[in-house]
Amino acid sequence: MPDIHAHWLPADALPAPLDPVLHAWLYEDRGSLTQRLTELADGAFGVQPLDEGWQVLRDDECQALGIPAGSAGWVREVYLYGGERPWVYARSVAGREALVASGFDIQHLGSRSLGELLFSDRAFARGTFETCRYPAAWLPPAVRQEGLWARRSCFSRDSLGVLVAEVFLPAFWARAQGTACPPGQRPV
Incomplete structure (x- = not known):
């Protein structure tokens, strides 16, 4: 399997300005x-855990x-739902040594949002x-496509x-923009 890389960039390093909604x-x-998605979904927000556990x-x-x-x-992977559709795939990770030493309980969240936990602890x-543009190979098969932001x-x-x-x-962008997906993305 070939090495897969993502080229993560801060806003000031982008080659061209983004659409204002995207930005x-x-x-x-x-x-x-979590709060922003809940508002956009008129309260119909949910978290569906996909996979979590110790990994390299x-x-x-x-x-x-x-x-x-x-x-x-x-590693914790979830879908964040708006209504009945997944809007965001989220992958959260923490190094074993630091996580164990911290006593932070990321391992028992279930269908609760990690964002709620992080934002409720002012020490973070x-x-x-x-x-x-996230590599398609890193996405769950049900939402796998190239070029997702x-x-x-x-x-x-x-x-x-x-x-x-x-x-x-794509379902998120359709709701956020009230129209079509960003260029190069197809609805899921």
Whole structure:
């Protein structure tokens, strides 16, 4: 299997300006994405856990967390729903050593939002947003397609970093823009 890489970029490193709606959702920090999605969905928000457990983290995740390549960590993958459709695929990771030492309970969230937990603990500081076109091979088969926009940021508390990546699915953009998906994306 060939190496798959994502080219994560901060807003000031993008080669061209983004559509204002796209920029607002990818880079503007208006607090919890959970809260923003709940408002957009008129309260019909939900979390569907897909997979979670200890795994070897991807190299880009290790680099963002400042831990050695090939490190193990806790991985949580979920869909964030607006109404009956998945709007966002989210992958959150934390290095094993720092997570165990911190006592932060990321392992028993179930269908609760990680965002609610992170934003309720004022000791966490959110880092800078980075975006990319997320590699299709990293997505669940049901929503796999090339070119979907994603953002990520790292929440830090003492030596613990929790890296949260959020991939915006076509059904989300249709609702957020009130029209079609961003160019190059097809509805799911």
